[in-house]
Amino acid sequence: MGESTKRYFWLRLKKTYFNQLEQKKMSRQANGKDMQIVYLRMMLLSLDNDGYIFFQGVYDSLEEELAEEFNESVEIIRKTVTYLVNNNMVTIDAEDNCFLPEAQSLTGSECYSAERMRRLRKKLKASHCDSDVTPCDEEKEIEKDKENSNINTNCASDNAPKASRSEINEFFERIWKLYPNKKGKGQVSDAKKKKLYDIGYDEISRAIDRYKDGLLKDDWRKPQNGSTFFNSGYVDYLDANYSKPQDRQEMDAEQQRAQWQRNYEENQQYLRKMLGTPRPTQPDDPFQ
Known part of the structure; x- marks a missing residue:
């Protein structure tokens, strides 16, 4: 995926967010402030997945995986999740995946090219205030940047033919x-x-x-x-993220010989212990 189709995501919180009854109720719980932070982090974690946090199966439970992800105690994570479920703020399915409907409704996004052009306009506006650059010059610079980078203020996927x-x-x-x-x-x-x-x-x-x-x-x-x-x-x-794991290297001849020697000595010690007499040396013994 090219830069022009890459998207940025964020939470769109109103300034009255913490005045909501759900947030006030949560804040009054024991460790309520910590629970509010955990909930916000859960919403941020779900942004790329349409409001879902998926249980990976690395640990025994979703709560343990979230505790590892957030560097928090399992107890506070479990308490938060229990509270959210009991107050219909999240749902947990049979496979231990978590869905946060509020995160889905509060998610904002912007494609890379639109964000880049917004920064460019801001930069040119600042330079206009500090120099003799005219608005016409600004528009020329914007058009030139579009041509050089072959981007558009809309995402490439928005301009492409729509699949049914x-x-x-x-x-x-x-x-x-x-x-x-x-x-x-x-x-x-x-x-x-x-x-x-x-x-x-x-x-x-x-x-x-x-x-x-x-x-x-x-x-x-x-x-x-x-x-x-x-x-x-x-x-x-995916191609851009995958690194092929290195194959396990076989032991070279010297390492194999050292391992055989250790095995031989261990067997000799075991036989002496069990029989009380040393094992006769064989003429063709490779380690004698």
Whole structure:
């Protein structure tokens, strides 16, 4: 994904946010201030995933993973999540994934090119105040920057031909068939499917293959649920993010010989202990 299609996300909080009844009630709980901070961090963590935080299965529970992510105690995380669930501020599904509806409604975003042009205009406006630059000169500089960087104030994806919902769903069905653990299909939102569609079949299929190769090398690992992988897990396996793990190097001849020697000595010690007599040296013993 090029810079022109990259997006920035943020939370759009009103100045009266902490005057809401839900926030006042939370602040009055024991450790209420800490719980408010944890909730805000949970919303920030969910920005790239349409309001979802997905259980990765690395720890035994989502609360433990959040505690590791936020460097907080598991107790305060668990207390916060319990409070949020009891007050209908989050929902936890059967796979321990968390959905924050408020985060979804408060999320703001902007594509890279629009953000870049906004900064450029701000810079030119400042230079106009400090110099004899005219508004006409500013517009020329903006147009020149557009041409040089081949960007537009709209996202590239906004100008591209729009894919129909049926095309996107058909694409998702194709990549879903490639993934080994087919759980949670309904938890992949339309927005996420569109994002996967924009990345393209070739790169997504490579990401799946890389993930499956890792599972084969580490046979103790179990594949993530399909919902977890296609909502967030795939990112680490995209072309721009993936680093091929180094293959384990076999021991060279000297290391093997040293290992054989240690094994031989250990066996000799064991035999002397069990039999009380030394094992006769064999003529063809390679270590004598």
